[in-house]
Amino acid sequence: MRADAAAGGRTAPGGMDLFKLKPGSAVPEFSATTTDGEQVTRETAAGVVAFFSENCDGCHDLLPSFLERARPLGRGNVLAVFGGNEPEMVAQLEQVARVVQADRAGGPVSRAFQNEWTPALYLLGEDGRLTGTGARMDELPLHTLSVPAAGNGR
Secondary structure (H helix, E strand, O other): HHHHHHHOOOEEOOOEEEEOOOOOOOOOOOOOOOOOOOEEEHHOOEEEEEEEEOOOOOHHHHHHHHHHHHHHHHHHHEEEEEEOOOOOHHHHHHHEEEEEEEEEOHHHHHHHHHOOOEEEEEEEEOOOOOEEEOHHHHOOOOHHOOOHHHHHOO
């Protein structure tokens, strides 16, 4: 699945869609703590929400372009959920995003998005509904994101 995601695939073998929540879907409420100790909720996470994991080749391949495309959006408009123990990758993500460390069960953000694979990218509107999904930043309708997002408290 990770290789398909890195190539931009949206389906797993057998035709199963990797995104359980689709654009227009409401994301359930969640609360999580970032690596900086900041509380994030669905309301303060408006913008790009990205899922990365340690042993994911597609995640490592995506990282340079993700960092480049996320930087101009502003750190408050990007939330990254990271699974695993790779301090260097977390540090890179922290430069452009608020980062939540996932636990073994995925954590509250993963559960809210019903996300089970990486890399996975979502665009969350200020109304708590998804406006896009993708495996690469150019698949998200970033033009719809107001910078800075009003819903993130800045």
